Amino acid sequence: MAIKTIGKHCKGCGVCVTFCPKQVLGLDALGKITIVDESKCITCKQCEMRCPDYAIFVEKK
Amino acid sequence: MAIKTIGKHCKGCGVCVTFCPKQVLGLDALGKITIVDESKCITCKQCEMRCPDYAIFVEKK
Amino acid sequence: MEKLIEKYYRPRLPHIWCPGCGNGIVTSSIIKAIDKLGLDQDKTVIVSGIGCSSRASGYLNFDTVHSLHGRALPVATGIKLADPELNVIVITGDGDGTAIGGNHFIHTARRNINLTVILFNNNIYGMTGGQYSPLTPTDSKATTAPYGTLERAFDIAELAKAAGATYVARGTAFHANMLVDVIAKGISHDGFSLIEAVTQCPIYFGRQNKKGDASTMLKTQRDHAVTVEAAKKLSPEQLEGKFKIGVLHQSEAPEYTKQYQGIIDRAQKGAK
Amino acid sequence: MEKLIEKYYRPRLPHIWCPGCGNGIVTSSIIKAIDKLGLDQDKTVIVSGIGCSSRASGYLNFDTVHSLHGRALPVATGIKLADPELNVIVITGDGDGTAIGGNHFIHTARRNINLTVILFNNNIYGMTGGQYSPLTPTDSKATTAPYGTLERAFDIAELAKAAGATYVARGTAFHANMLVDVIAKGISHDGFSLIEAVTQCPIYFGRQNKKGDASTMLKTQRDHAVTVEAAKKLSPEQLEGKFKIGVLHQSEAPEYTKQYQGIIDRAQKGAK
């Protein structure tokens, strides 16, 4: 399992943070996506599915 | 009862002739409305109602 | 009728329509409806587009606008919204109203603005000489469809309803008295009203499609029309090939120009 | 998804859409549907109009046309009729597709030409900064409706159906996977397909109407959408304020470009 984020694409809308069922994600001081606790990720891909900016990808390994 | 026809308006389409239930009407040699037998008229006004050219009027007296 | 002509027609007859054309019949039905309702002639406006049918406005003794092809409804909207006291009646053809004018048609219906639209449906573009329209039945001949039309026709009544029209009716030139009735109801209705008036163009639709002369085409109207009431009692098979006439749909919704007064009230309260 | 981006997106990201805008989600649903069906990328054309949503075409790696405001459908019709082998997908907004483009919408549906139209419905004109559209709900605020909108919104699915569309579905940005599914079905359908994709414009529709941020608007989609299947089991009261998602209408009718071959055959037989 790996979460990949692309800071350049992220616009900080917070959608992934909201819909992540496990509080894996957060926004940093500049308002960009940041991974708070990758270990909690259940690879449900809710974030990837709804990120409007293609800035987060989750791979099942 | 009086049938009034306006030759200048009549274009000879024959609609009044077709829908007159009593064969009151006809077309003349130049293709204009003509009254064949006014006495048969029952003032149903089918002719007046459907004349597209406002060339025939029937009055009940 | 003679008196009605005197009163409601301009002294410009005979009109330009071809022998047997149904436009004259539909036009007189409109006049009879206006007379029946006793509309104030000075407060009634007739707006048309461009086409044979749209020439009707020029013969009628009201304030009249012969606008652009397809654009009667925006002009009518401007008139009605600017002066809601006016009765605004729109005369349009199947090409004028549903081809180039299709967008205005659905949007005016959606707004439910109190206009009465009489759509002269002769299934063809008459004025330009016989091209197919969005209401030409599939497999018809037209000058631009020498091999027959492929396209399906709109069910204009359904379309109007789906777009938001609150009164939809259909009549025919043959059933001229009934047409008067559904037009009168449409004018009385407070909202967007569409009356489809089925009429004959013997010259271009009739000839190309071997529909016979004007009388024959009127008979076809007679034989294929079924009143809404009668239709209820018929099976789908019996209705095959028939079309319904009468009031097809009526509903209530707020009328646009009346609602607009609310906006003004709100704004003026805010402004003070 | 990353691979899909590599394959189907041009290397032009990030896109111009605002933070939280749903357009990115709907666009990726289209791509997933295309991928799912394994469409030939070289034989697939995407046509859009003008608007935020219509900018999508520029990011997708196909033959793409960013046409004029409201005119995606005529262009798409030309492409499809000229070369029926191409898969033609149309991306449009609620303003682009139903305001200025409304006439093309109903006529393309009527012809049942095999195009798949994805209408990004964000209930507002985004690109020009928040004016109301024909799909803005009554009583909303918009920059051109400071006192709230009077007009009723189209039920675009009903309108499409009445105009002749043979496939009509609705999805939302929230239900992104389901959206993929209804888009894929629409592409597979042989005829005119409309998919209304409900999406959020947090910047202009959201802010003016206090709908919260993107996440909140997505939740609203979640909470107000009912699948067609579930809706069947609900009473009208329970459906109050909800909207249906899924396949709303599907029917069979001859497809225009296929039918056209018949015309050619007839003409060429006649000519010989």
Place this chain on the structure above:
Amino acid sequence: MAKVLLLQGNQACAEGAIAAGVTFFAGYPITPSTEIAEIMAKRLPEVGGKFIQMEDEIAGIGAIVGASLTGKKVLTATSGPGFSLKQEFIGYATIAEVPIVIANVQRVGPSTGQPTAPAQGDMMQARWGTHGDHPVIALTPASVPECFTLTIKAYELSEKYRMPVLLMLDEIIGHMREKIEIPDYDTIEKPVRKGPRVGPSEFKAYEPDSDGVPPMADFGTGYRYHVTGLVHDETGFPNGSAAATEKLLKRLHDKVERDIDKITMYEEYKLDDAEIAIVTYGGTARSAYAAIDMAREEGIKVGMFRLISVWPFPEKEIAQLAEKVKVIVVPELNYGQMVGEVKKAAEGKVPVKPMSKYDSEPISPKELLAFVKNL
């Protein structure tokens, strides 16, 4: 009471319309004109007027034509793509003699072009955009206060000559904010439409007065007349005879041409002793003032003839100018449009140099100065 405000050109245009007594607006949003619609949406209901956003630009102009027939003063606003769509109706309003005002806030074209960048690329379209022969009146403001006053002027002309009047703004003027002193609207004289002086029975809807303009009755007041885009005679009914056609088309042109001196508006800036004349208009005139001031400091004798009314084109004035100066420079934000008219009027008497800029940026005073120095 007069107010001092910081307004955009677009806002001043909308306020000018309100001040002129406009009570009806119909349109469709398009950058960079949208603010005009937005302000009218807010302001019109406040003064008891009506605003309606139509389904497209064609419907927008159609609705104002309708509203004008009821006696209202009306406005629509747009930009290039929408202006193209409105062309058919502009011709209709011209031949049917329906007073309307259209603001076109120009952006970079052709087509979608560059929606947010300035250009002056629709100047010739304003003259020739609709099919068939027709006269045109078009005005170009060069400042925010002028957006206000020229909008009022547009109504004066439109009502007086019963025809469309075009307000040709550009994005520079439309979107910049500057100081404007706005008088109390009650003190502003509202343009008035000439109504019939006879009763309905004697009224001929298109019978002109000696000024070539027929009095116009409001719909709903009993005059029951016919309005058509077909060639018609004095009754207003279609008449396609050669005589009627010529008479109508000639009158439509004449009513404007005979008054061209009254309609023509221009400003001369430091032109008295100028050897170089800059002929320009709108946003580009702003660069010209600045460039001229700079040039004058260097002792270069340059001045500006600023077109305020662009159509009808002030041929006579430009011909006179051509007699007076040594060279004429025509800076424009386009590939060369009005410069053609200047050339035509100058008839070879003096070199006429285009300074065309079409890269989506305004001409800076320095660029213009450099151009002038390089002549």
Place this chain on the structure above:
Amino acid sequence: MAKVLLLQGNQACAEGAIAAGVTFFAGYPITPSTEIAEIMAKRLPEVGGKFIQMEDEIAGIGAIVGASLTGKKVLTATSGPGFSLKQEFIGYATIAEVPIVIANVQRVGPSTGQPTAPAQGDMMQARWGTHGDHPVIALTPASVPECFTLTIKAYELSEKYRMPVLLMLDEIIGHMREKIEIPDYDTIEKPVRKGPRVGPSEFKAYEPDSDGVPPMADFGTGYRYHVTGLVHDETGFPNGSAAATEKLLKRLHDKVERDIDKITMYEEYKLDDAEIAIVTYGGTARSAYAAIDMAREEGIKVGMFRLISVWPFPEKEIAQLAEKVKVIVVPELNYGQMVGEVKKAAEGKVPVKPMSKYDSEPISPKELLAFVKNL
């Protein structure tokens, strides 16, 4: 085998299109152009092509733009009101460089005007009808055979320069029937579109060759490129920078202007020793031939410069003509349109006299003769 036929100008135009390899027509009926659509409806399926009647004129031109992108040669036909509606898309096809041909059969305007009567009132609209700066190519046939050949020529130019080409007929030419010898279509060289010479990976959709024209890939052949009406760079993607804007607009104009000598077509009729030059075009040229023959019999030295390509305007040739003759007369069926261009080109070197007729009747040879004799 060549055939001798009696055809209308409209018919010859339609047949010319078929001969040029047109396989797609989309349009909307309008007098006096409708025959073109009607013939295409019949003829296209015979040659395996497609005809579609669209919901309006905008959709008509939109559909041919789409069809052209698939590599087809395409046509639409219209008249004044429809031509006005098509303007926005003409700008689109210009900036997106999509080859299309539009036939405009002119009738009396403005607005609905006189649908069945001849005029030449859309000549300036052809040049300036769409918003923003744009080049234009427009041709005007003066006979039925020329309707055929110029239609083929229109495709040559449209495909070569990747832009809309306008066929400006008038009702006289469109509706008259005359003799035409039609060659076997197989013997006619079909204009060919320049395709890419590199594979998709190297292809830049809007990178021009040295002639200023980018090769064009057909949709569906793997080049996957983007077409937009926004200002764009060589990649075809939007780029609104000043540099990209200037580069694009300049190239669009340059590709035509650099070839103006190749594009310009005109006919000189008895002009060699002429002291009076008649500059005219289209249906009015027919009157001029006859009037000149009559005048020559009376010993008056008059000849004609007949514009075949009207846009780009042959400025150079007219300037030369102005050096040669004593007076130029410009008869037109309008209020004075091309005469302005002639004036501009003549730069005051010679008097330029308009002979404007706008009463819905053609200019008769006698009228023209009388005018010439009264000079």
Place this chain on the structure above:
Amino acid sequence: MIEMRLSGSGGQGLILAGIILAEAALLDGKMAIQSQSYGPEARGGASKSEVIISEKAIHYPKVTNPNLVLAMTQEAVDKYSKDLPADGILMIDTTFVKSVPEHLKNVYHLPITEKVTAELGKALFANIVALGAIVATTKAVSVESITTAILHRVPKGTEDINKRALELGIALAAK
């Protein structure tokens, strides 16, 4: 050069007649131009079809000096014979035309519609009868060419009756 104007009402087939006449001229190896009036009036009201035939190139396509006017209705006479010179030919269908301008010297009063209805049962062929009369009177085209041109244009199966109509016209004019 011969200039002819065929006029009548919309339904009388005169536009087709004009085309046939011009096509016959081409068959004769001459030049020909045909033009017509369009518009609503072409349907119901007065309508005209003009034909010019010449050995040489024809420049101006409209009739300015008519040699012949055919008028099949009264309205057509009134509207379209005005510019006919005194010695020009006016050919009228007496079925519909009652009065003719006095100054004209060369008026052919032909009972075209009456005759064709009587002899061929249908008014439909009146235009072909008129063509016969025109050809017989003016010799503008050869009988052979007009026959070929007619047969080329008329629906299959009506060739014979059309030929008879043509002959009827030729005979009528000969009287």
Place this chain on the structure above:
Amino acid sequence: MIEMRLSGSGGQGLILAGIILAEAALLDGKMAIQSQSYGPEARGGASKSEVIISEKAIHYPKVTNPNLVLAMTQEAVDKYSKDLPADGILMIDTTFVKSVPEHLKNVYHLPITEKVTAELGKALFANIVALGAIVATTKAVSVESITTAILHRVPKGTEDINKRALELGIALAAK
């Protein structure tokens, strides 16, 4: 004449700030022109608002010789400070800007957003803080007028917090 450019990203309220600045100048009895960049970029990407203030008429409305550039993002510095002369003022929000052009001598490094978030709890008032800093630095308008102009433009109920933001900005620049 003083020419100022306020730049940053779409959401930072700089267009409003520019308008307020210009309105303050009018209150001071001066002339002022404000203009801005429009378009998609005004939403997400770099955006600018330009203000020119002068005692005399201002002709050309665009900034050509900036005296001050405020840059609230890195992209804004990169894009909009290019034409700033060496002695012009560059004012940056250090929260977002990390590097500045080397040749500039007059750079104000202000932690605008950081500070406003810390002190007023919301980044929202950063634009007003920036105004305070600009006014303090340039004296382009009087503190009185800028205060009036701000209060005139901000929503009811936020007057106090806006005043505090202004003071914060003045204080920041004073450091």
